[in-house]
Amino acid sequence: MIQLIASDMDGTLLGKKMEVLQENVEAIRFAEEHGVKFVIATGRNLSEARPPLEDVGITCPIIAVNGAQAFDENRNELFTIEINKDSASEIVKTLEDDQVYFEICADGHVYSNSPAQRIENMAMNLANMMPHLTFKMALSMATSQLDVLPIKYIDDYQRLLEDDTARILKFIAFSHEEAKVLAPIRKNVEKLPDLIVTSSYPNNIEINHQYAQKGIAVKRIADKMGIPMENVMTIGDNLNDVSMLGVAGVSFAMGNAEMDVKNVAKYVTDVHSEAGVGKAIRRAIEENL
Template identity: 25%
Template sequence: MSIKLIALDMDGTLLNSENQVSERNKEAIKKARAQGVEVVLSTGRHISTCKPIADELELSSYLITGNGSEIWTTDGQLVDRQTIGLQEIKELIALHKKHKTGMWITSTERIWRNEIPESLEGLLWLKFGFHFEDEVLRDEVWKELEHNYQLELSNSSPTNIEVNATGINKAAALEKICLRLGIALKDVMTAGDSLNDIKMIQAAGIGIAMENAQESVKAAADWVTGHHNDSGVATAIEKWVLQ
């Protein structure tokens, strides 16, 4: 198998606990790119906090942000955008208020954390997040969302639930990028640690889970690499990509 594209989650995967890319990860990515391998960042983050990492790594491919709600080129050109309807956003806010959860809400312009804009109209909404201190409440809200809404549910941590529009996920965005580049998914390696990574891990020819990944992510992966604080991304690239 010859890997032609690597798609990397950021938090808990590429980045360590200090939100930095280790020198070993940087070197492995640089060597992969020198072999002609495309490197794509695939994150739940907003473009504003993803692009600086892409710039630091001198990437020149695509960026998947907001769990697949947007696709960008590394030079800042929007390629694709999929939003959540205004009515769904209003209902998610009502659910947050009902259960008194933490929350954040992402528009194309910015992120609101534990605050709601005065007017929801006139904005394009990408993602809604619930934060929990209580696992029982988290599971209750998940079941309520699953039962009442046709939305894409995932998480980026065991303490949250992330909500995107139906069918919007990192795997769907990755497939669009592969079509643009003429690369088959069997020639892709992906790496991640959370529920928002599972579908892209399952879709790829080689799906990698981090040592620190949630157990369901490890179960979905082809291989488990090292911890994100121990340059696990570099370990995976060295094993599966570098020749």
């Protein structure tokens, strides 16, 4: 019997316009009417995750930054798992030496050192998700989203590392050449202690503390609610979702998921643009998966 559902956002809960589709909203309400708790588990930070949920009136706990932070439905912080500053300095050096653009998530903010590259990377992601868009249209959409998604620009990341109050939660590095550039970087980063490297799109790698994983975070939330993992359902589409798909009693990969993700999940649902999350939720409850 499903008691808790944890869903990813991008490529999963959200549609092509980064909105929560009405069919998904109705399925979440259907689950709640059956006594099932709903939780978000995303690579986004809290301030990035909130707007699309608030737009449709969804109030729920949020696991953010791939499991580096979690908040209850009232946005009270439940836990934070940060990357220590020595490791962060080594990561910065590695990424800068390889001359890739990267961003740092720290305490509710995303930090970038290049507005132009920030927009270009957002446009590339939008173009990949929506092939019907021209790159010019994707650039326009990315520019408009900068007003919604909080971003702080900093000329030197070293200033952030020297700030004793800043908690470093995640690095995300990008390359249009994808694995050709990112695979060697990933190998070098994985040599550093206490880190894990995942991905949310083929053109990025995401670096967290090894205990900042969605699977670990979902289990912590479930334990807090007194719910055994066999009664937990998880839904995701990419490699940063694999840890939570692997630990849940019921797991769904999206139709648009990477094949490695589908191989881990117990079931496969429809694509994100066709409300695959809503279909998975209704199937799990109606069939008592």
